[in-house]
Amino acid sequence: MPGPTQTDPTLEEEPSNADLDGFGDDLKEGTQLLGGQYTILGFLNSGGFGITYLAKDSLERTVVIKECFPNALCRRSTSIVRARSRKHQVDFRSFVSSFVEEARSLARLVHPNIVGVHQVFEDNDTAYMAIDYINGKDLHDVLESTDQAFTPDEIVEMLKKMLSAVEFIHQAGILHRDISPDNILIDTTGNPVLIDFGAASEQGAQATRVLTGRRVVKDGYSPQEFYLTGAEQSPSSDLYALGATFYHVITGKAPPESQRRLALVAEGSPDPYEPLDGRFPGYPPGFLASIDKAVRVLSKDRIATAADWLEVIRKGEAGELDPVAEPASAPGARPQTQGAVASNMGYIIGAGTVFVVAAAFGLWSMTR
Template identity: 55%
Template sequence: MAFDTSDTLNRSDLSDELLPGTSLFHGQYRIVRYINSGGFGITYLAKDSLDREVVIKECFSSTFCRRTETRVRARSLSTRDHMRRIVKSFLNEARSLASLKHPNIVGVHQVFEDNDTAYMAMDYIRGHDLLEIVDEKKATLTPDQIVTIAGKLVSAIGYIHGRGLLHCDISPDNIFVTPEGEPILIDFGAARRSAAGEARKFSGLSVVKDGYSPHELYAGGGNSGPWSDIYSLAASLYHAISGTAPENCQSRLSAKAEKRPDPCRPLAGRVAGYPVGFLESIDRAMAVIPAARFQRAEEWQRVLPQPEPKDRKVVLLRRLVPMGAAGEGPARAVIPEARPAPLPVRPRRTFLRGNEADISGLRRVSGFVGAWLVDSATGHVLAAEQEEGLHDHEATMAAAIGLGRAHLRAMELVDDSVEDILVTLGHSVLLIRPLAQSPKAFLCVTMDAETANPGLARVQLRRIAQTIRL
């Protein structure tokens, strides 16, 4: 998998991986250390040209490849063509991932070729995969947490399917959970494109995992579709809830054909602590016959328990009304272009009720100082979050907003697009992200440079940005 789940390992007994300090892509990335490897790739912790931590996944299959210094070669003439197909498949996977922008899907920064193979640079996030959490007791997941994780992952696969893709390799080891409890779906190495009701494999890497793959993925030309990912996700959740992997779907199908009891016991009626209907929905999603499952993720989402709204103090931002303008109605707070006049102290949390602009989730980023949702054209503050007891918070806010607007104007001059901008300002780190769905607005978060984790902050900022509707 593509994330760090352990402390630094001593890899002196292996020779396939790149050595620390190796430069990639004309010096844009530098390998820090090996993380792990799988059947078709090796992953590393690296730093980019801005000294930010990223994960680099390298296309490398030890079965078909060997390394000569940094370059990757086929092991023999007989494996050369197969190696080329693997590299092509890897690039397909990377490009598929790069096109997906969802808070619960791993983000890809860049796809490139070097050393006669292919690479992709991805978000670096600490945590553990679901298999480690359950089997190795890395953490304890409560029923409420599992219900929340399920809702987010069903949303993620619905997003994937809506873009004509199938994952086809969902399993507990491909579901990563951050320390904050956010599930991240990773590893699209077996992905397929789906169009007009027919699924066409495009990666060339067939993956079947007993216990998690539905029976239609075992046979070439099987009738795979969104219902196949639905089965695999349900089977992964089954493992998290019951503590054991479900029975192989082929065995279940044989039992059904022979009119024997299903060897996979349903969850409903034997596990306590879950909302009414939740376990029943997993049992249905794991039906052996595809037609008996949910056919689309949206169908499953509709029967899942909806999260309870959190109680929070809501205060609408108002613009200061100067003397003699008492007839003016309330408006959004305005930050002047330069040397802002002192503004009144704002409450700790504020957001606009009607516009779904709740940015309080940004308070979870390391080193949090303040966060603001801003109209880039006018400087209006649409929502704000800031640490209690912060000195000179108005100056900090004005500086952050001014920098954000200036950078976005600079990007417009060169007619370029940007996902986010990282600025170091004295003892502070500022992260700015334009809203894709509302180009005239942007989010910015200020962090203390000593404790900030820009990589994790990027993920949280992207996640919050995607929830905002203006």
């Protein structure tokens, strides 16, 4: 497949990021899938929804295999994946069906900044995706390895590419729902590639137990609506996560957790978010302000679409007046008027209540 997604034709040296020891639930090295079409080389990663492996295909190319393995619902018996109990059977089979359906949707996405899905298949009573192997490191690891990973020009270009990818999936009717530094790979040419669509869903999908079970929240990156079961999610939800990711790229840390921000606004305290605009030189006019707007607490106050965001950046680079550039709030200042808070008080209080209850019981997120 053309573009940044690369396959390694040589298998004499195993790629260094494969863990050949793995964990108890993973498939072991040498396990064959789909009648020998794929052979597992080693364990890569695992989360609440699945296990990822390094593998080779029948043409000796390195690929990544993602196995549908919602560990709260299933267990492994030899190679076969089974529901944990009879009461989990229906939810597990629904989860597998949903995995296959979403994987087929993703397989139709061909974009230079989106990981390619080669094949979707079922084996071992569960489902799998064969995905491009990207030769590179995830953005989280890059940021952890140095204080100044990218120049302002590189950050602008990287965000433009990610916005192009996000707009592409949104136009296809898909929300990623898990954009964060660890789900953006930087290949050996410096090109960013969006990966891990395990939490993805079709826009407007009805809230089901399966979809709720696939909900991922990551403190600092997830918008406040991701914490609320049944809350409406939209393209601006992905844009919040993308903005938070690039806030981290620029400042070296993620912004304050969105539920905490929402709760403080609800009680009349200042939003602890510290705006980027005016603090960092070297960026086009309106660029930093656009990130600040993308990570507003309430979705109605954010940039609505990736296309709108790209247009803001284009106008800034062209020296035209930026329509979203607004005077930046001083650090710690209240970003909303009393009228704006009052008009959303019912929504904010409801969300703030969930925040307080969640904090009391320690149920902040579904960790992966």
